[in-house]
Amino acid sequence: MLVLSRRVGERxxxxxxxxxxxxxxxxxxxxxxxxAPRDVRVHRAEVLEALTAANAEAANADESTAAALRRLAPPAAGGTARGTTAPA
Structure with a gap:
């Protein structure tokens, strides 16, 4: 790790x-x-760590959580629910 002393205005x-x-x-x-250029991502370390932890938790959601989320989503307009068939 490089440790520097800088004063206000110094770069x-x-x-x-x-x-x-x-x-x-x-x-x-x-x-x-x-x-920095727009393609260089700059993040505070604590925000990046919290985001990484939240993403890992979301990826490990169990089936009951997925089912609860499906119940919250309204059915698609003009379509049928996933896994069902339209009446003939």
Whole structure:
């Protein structure tokens, strides 16, 4: 891990196209500005960890959870419910 000391207004360049600028230093934290290309995803670590955990939990849903969700969804307009046949 690289550890640097920076003052307000000073920048850190990562690669050719990512610039991190120190915006403000307070007693309770540091505000950073990040300039990066749109195709570079920038996330706070705690948000990414929570999203990953939520996705893992959703992927492990049991059949009773799936059935409860199916009951919440209205039937498709003009169609029939999945797994049923229309009257002849």
């Amino acid at each position: 850190l360049v990562i690669g050719d196209d990512i610039v991190v600028t120190v915006i403000e230093v307070r007693s309770d934290g540091v505000r950073l500005g990040i300039d």
